[in-house]
Amino acid sequence: MTSPLDPNADRPLFKQLADRVREQIRTGELPPGHKLPSLHRLADMYGVGVATVEDALAQLRGEGLIETRKGVGSFVLEEAERRLVTVEGPAFVEARMPTPDEQRELGLPAQGVPVLVVEEDGQEKVLPANRTRLEIPPR
Amino acid sequence: MTSPLDPNADRPLFKQLADRVREQIRTGELPPGHKLPSLHRLADMYGVGVATVEDALAQLRGEGLIETRKGVGSFVLEEAERRLVTVEGPAFVEARMPTPDEQRELGLPAQGVPVLVVEEDGQEKVLPANRTRLEIPPR
DNA sequence: TAAAATTTGTGCGTATGTATT
DNA sequence: AAATACATACGCACAAATTTT
Numbered sequence: 117m118t119s120p121l122d123p124n125a126d127r128p129l130f131k132q133l134a135d136r137v138r139e140q141i142r143t144g145e146l147p148p149g150h151k152l153p154s155l156h157r158l159a160d161m162y163g164v165g166v167a168t169v170e171d172a173l174a175q176l177r178g179e180g181l182i183e184t185r186k187g188v189g190s191f192v193l194e195e196a197e198r199r200l201v202t203v204e205g206p207a208f209v210e211a212r213m214p215t216p217d218e219q220r221e222l223g224l225p226a227q228g229v230p231v232l233v234v235e236e237d238g239q240e241k242v243l244p245a246n247r248t249r250l251e252i253p254p255r
Numbered sequence: 256m257t258s259p260l261d262p263n264a265d266r267p268l269f270k271q272l273a274d275r276v277r278e279q280i281r282t283g284e285l286p287p288g289h290k291l292p293s294l295h296r297l298a299d300m301y302g303v304g305v306a307t308v309e310d311a312l313a314q315l316r317g318e319g320l321i322e323t324r325k326g327v328g329s330f331v332l333e334e335a336e337r338r339l340v341t342v343e344g345p346a347f348v349e350a351r352m353p354t355p356d357e358q359r360e361l362g363l364p365a366q367g368v369p370v371l372v373v374e375e376d377g378q379e380k381v382l383p384a385n386r387t388r389l390e391i392p393p394r
Numbered sequence: 395t396a397a398a399a400t401t402t403g404t405g406c407g408t409a410t411g412t413a414t415t
Numbered sequence: 416a417a418a419t420a421c422a423t424a425c426g427c428a429c430a431a432a433t434t435t436t
Contacts, residue, residue: 134391138354171404180352186413203391209348210389252391306425309402309403399434400432401433406427407426411416
């Protein structure tokens with residue numbers, strides 16, 4: 117059963133709730149594509165306000181674990197197909213969060229997915245991290 | 256001067272406000288290390304509620320642009336010193352958001368900084384993206 | 395030392411709007 | 416048209432951390 121959250125704990129309620137759901141995703145209890153209960157439902161289940169549930173889900177969106185569709189609900193994100201990108205070198209690689217423009221251009225979920233920045237041949241490539249795996253071949 | 260936000264625009268107020276501040280950071284009008292006005296002050300300046308300012312700053316934290324210290328204020332993030340990590344290959348590189356555990360272990364700001372995951376020699380290294388630059392040497 | 399003021403964090407409620415079913 | 420569900424915006428109260436007096 118779901119043990120209740122602890123209002124007197126050091127950790128705030130919305131983080132406790134995020135921890136619960138994150139753990140259920142990690143263990144596969146909530147598999148990719150699964151729809152979470154509604155905000156109102158979760159609020160009832162855990163005995164907190166709707167705003168608190170919103171905060172918890174915002175946290176998980178920020179970690180790239182779920183996606184929320186307005187008027188529909190929140191879903192555990194499917195593992196995206198990763199394109200293998202070969203980096204021969206010499207090159208430099210960094211990672212950072214995308215700008216809002218890049219989010220649109222790369223078709224990223226609203227939040228929570230970083231980009232890979234590859235500098236090679238004097239030019240810069242910005243790649244969506246959820247659909248990219250860099251391959252560094254043997255020397 | 257700061258032109259007011261538009262409550263009737265398609266874009267929500269907190270995103271409009273985030274856009275303003277992001278632009279000021281980008282242009283250098285708000286340089287690294289600079290302290291932002293307080294929530295209450297920003298709310299007055301832009302004619303919105305404090306909660307709306309909170310949402311806007313949460314957005315910017317999620318983008319890794321600012322850091323907020325409780326009881327003190329929000330600051331434009333300094334550019335961190337980057338350690339050059341050489342990846343000889345063969346190897347694979349991915350990027351993702353850190354778990355809360357990794358955030359603590361790597362000393363990352365509360366939100367908004369991804370990690371680089373390097374698979375090399377059959378083992379996995381998790382590196383803080385704000386302090387790491389991968390170097391792929393010439394073949 | 396102590397107290398007060400400032401500032402952010404958390405939690406909840408309410409109202410309204412928008413998207414989907 | 417109606418019900419459901421999420422998004423936005425604001426206000427209030429209290430807690431916690433820090434800074435100033």
